[in-house]
Amino acid sequence: MNTLDMSAPVTRGELRAELAQLDQKFDQKLEFWGGALLARITESERQAQARITESEQRLQARITESEQRLLTELGRHTRAIQETMTAQISVIDEKYADLPARVRRLEAKASALRRR
Numbered sequence: 001m002n003t004l005d006m007s008a009p010v011t012r013g014e015l016r017a018e019l020a021q022l023d024q025k026f027d028q029k030l031e032f033w034g035g036a037l038l039a040r041i042t043e044s045e046r047q048a049q050a051r052i053t054e055s056e057q058r059l060q061a062r063i064t065e066s067e068q069r070l071l072t073e074l075g076r077h078t079r080a081i082q083e084t085m086t087a088q089i090s091v092i093d094e095k096y097a098d099l100p101a102r103v104r105r106l107e108a109k110a111s112a113l114r115r116r
Helices: 012-095 099-115
Strands: none
Touching: none
């Protein structure tokens, strides 16, 4: 039979054999292209994960630097508040520094008045 004669009749068996060959070729090509596509997807995922990891590391470093700056600034403010409070308390302490002596004098006078 002439396989190039497109008008020649074909049996079901011949048609099935041709379709099976075509199906096999299709499966092979699909496996080849599917494998190539899977490899590209896998590589893209690996690159994306590497970029994400790098971005996360940069972000963590920035957060750590910000925390350090904030802690330093908080320390400065805390020391300033402490110095201000110390100055205010010392003013109050100075105001009442002579209080024990005054109380002793008052107690002495009260004691003297009680004795009379």
